[in-house]
Amino acid sequence: MKWENVGEMNCSVARTLSVIGDRWTMLIIRNAFMGTRRFADFQSQLGMTKHLLSDRLKRLVEVGVFTREAYQQGRYEYRFTAMGDALYPVLLSMAAWGDRWLDEGKGAPVVFVHKECGKPMTPTMACSECGEPVTVHNVIPAPGPGLMTINEKA
Amino acid sequence: MKWENVGEMNCSVARTLSVIGDRWTMLIIRNAFMGTRRFADFQSQLGMTKHLLSDRLKRLVEVGVFTREAYQQGRYEYRFTAMGDALYPVLLSMAAWGDRWLDEGKGAPVVFVHKECGKPMTPTMACSECGEPVTVHNVIPAPGPGLMTINEKA
DNA sequence: TCATTTGGTTCCATTTTGGAACCGATTGGG
DNA sequence: CCCAATCGGTTCCAAAATGGAACCAAATGA
Numbered sequence: 001m002k003w004e005n006v007g008e009m010n011c012s013v014a015r016t017l018s019v020i021g022d023r024w025t026m027l028i029i030r031n032a033f034m035g036t037r038r039f040a041d042f043q044s045q046l047g048m049t050k051h052l053l054s055d056r057l058k059r060l061v062e063v064g065v066f067t068r069e070a071y072q073q074g075r076y077e078y079r080f081t082a083m084g085d086a087l088y089p090v091l092l093s094m095a096a097w098g099d100r101w102l103d104e105g106k107g108a109p110v111v112f113v114h115k116e117c118g119k120p121m122t123p124t125m126a127c128s129e130c131g132e133p134v135t136v137h138n139v140i141p142a143p144g145p146g147l148m149t150i151n152e153k154a
Numbered sequence: 155m156k157w158e159n160v161g162e163m164n165c166s167v168a169r170t171l172s173v174i175g176d177r178w179t180m181l182i183i184r185n186a187f188m189g190t191r192r193f194a195d196f197q198s199q200l201g202m203t204k205h206l207l208s209d210r211l212k213r214l215v216e217v218g219v220f221t222r223e224a225y226q227q228g229r230y231e232y233r234f235t236a237m238g239d240a241l242y243p244v245l246l247s248m249a250a251w252g253d254r255w256l257d258e259g260k261g262a263p264v265v266f267v268h269k270e271c272g273k274p275m276t277p278t279m280a281c282s283e284c285g286e287p288v289t290v291h292n293v294i295p296a297p298g299p300g301l302m303t304i305n306e307k308a
Numbered sequence: 309t310c311a312t313t314t315g316g317t318t319c320c321a322t323t324t325t326g327g328a329a330c331c332g333a334t335t336g337g338g
Numbered sequence: 339c340c341c342a343a344t345c346g347g348t349t350c351c352a353a354a355a356t357g358g359a360a361c362c363a364a365a366t367g368a
Contacts, residue, residue: 001357003323011252011264012249012251012252012253012256013248013252015256016249021180023324024157027171030168038346039345043346047155049325049326049328052325053346053347073333073334074332074333075344076345085291086255088293089247089279090247090248094244097241097244098166098169106299109166109300110165111295111296111298112288112296113295114281115293115294116292117284121284123280123282123293125243125277126278126287127270127271128277129273130268130275131285132271134246134268134275136187137269138270139242139246140266141266142264145260146258146260146261156325177355193315193316194314203356203359205318205357206355206356227364228363228364228365229313229365
């Protein structure tokens with residue numbers, strides 16, 4: 001199977017990966033969450049080549065993660081849509097995993113402070129119904145309405 | 155910058171992506187969470203070429219996400235370590251985003267049931283301190299102990 | 309015994325990425 | 339107004355990664 005067909009799998013994870021699953025896209029999104037908006041800033045911060053950045057931004061706009069708005073003649077800002085904002089938990093879960101398992105003994109580069117309670121926190125996956133933390137041990141996947149086969153191919 | 159240097163950034167997200175951020179790795183991990191353990195099963199379920207699968211599994215074992223244990227002479231099973239289990243929230247956050255934003259009107263292929271409360275739920279990112287949901291609007295990133303510069307290069 | 313399964317490796321063509329040069333439109337400085 | 343610099347790209351080419359198929363040795367199973 002080719003990568004370009006991954007998005008056609010009947011799987012939410014595969015479809016998500018078809019949008020954010022290539023080498024640079026999540027780093028672009030990370031920087032966007034840190035406030036970066038403009039082409040040149042993304043490029044200098046990430047050190048990626050311009051044509052790749054151009055492609056990725058174009059694609060994220062097409063998919064609906066970013067809007068592209070001129071802030072001057074021919075100068076654009078890329079800003080999250082609601083769909084883009086909703087990627088924040090994906091970013092947080094990656095940051096939390098890297099902090100815990102790949103910190104090389106130096107501690108977390110960034111800590112997250114929850115505005116409401118004012119405390120530095122670890123982003124934690126919880127049940128929307130009862131609020132308790134969820135892990136691989138207490139979640140059971142079950143067939144949903146959109147299921148046909150778990151791994152349909154072609 | 156080349157992709158191989160991304161893992162050296164002083165950023166937990168970048169380091170996480172250096173492990174799980176290539177085309178196939180998260181799909182391998184998805185299937186592992188669904189119970190797949192063996193080379194041939196990963197290969198037939200994912201439809202990826204054998205040498206790529208071989209590379210990815212080798213790497214995930216090196217990094218510490220999987221163990222590789224013989225279940226017969228020369229036959230191996232790949233199983234999550236604690237480090238690997240801890241990737242579950244990343245998978246859940248991707249599944250939740252895909253369900254919400256890329257379902258193509260067909261509904262979620264899989265729903266998650268929380269064992270403790272017994273209800274189908276939406277995996278939600280919450281504050282470890284107060285348990286309230288967190289979003290891009292109520293989290294403030296702050297410098298942590300491992301920070302030197304936010305985007306050190308080279 | 310002999311075909312089949314498993315878990316790969318090797319080879320090659322195609323695709324993607326990385327690096328650099330180039331470019332037109334816009335802007336800011338003098 | 340003129341000129342240099344900036345912005346947001348595009349084009350070209352080399353290098354690296356991926357995709358497809360063939361091949362292979364060890365172990366199994368009939």
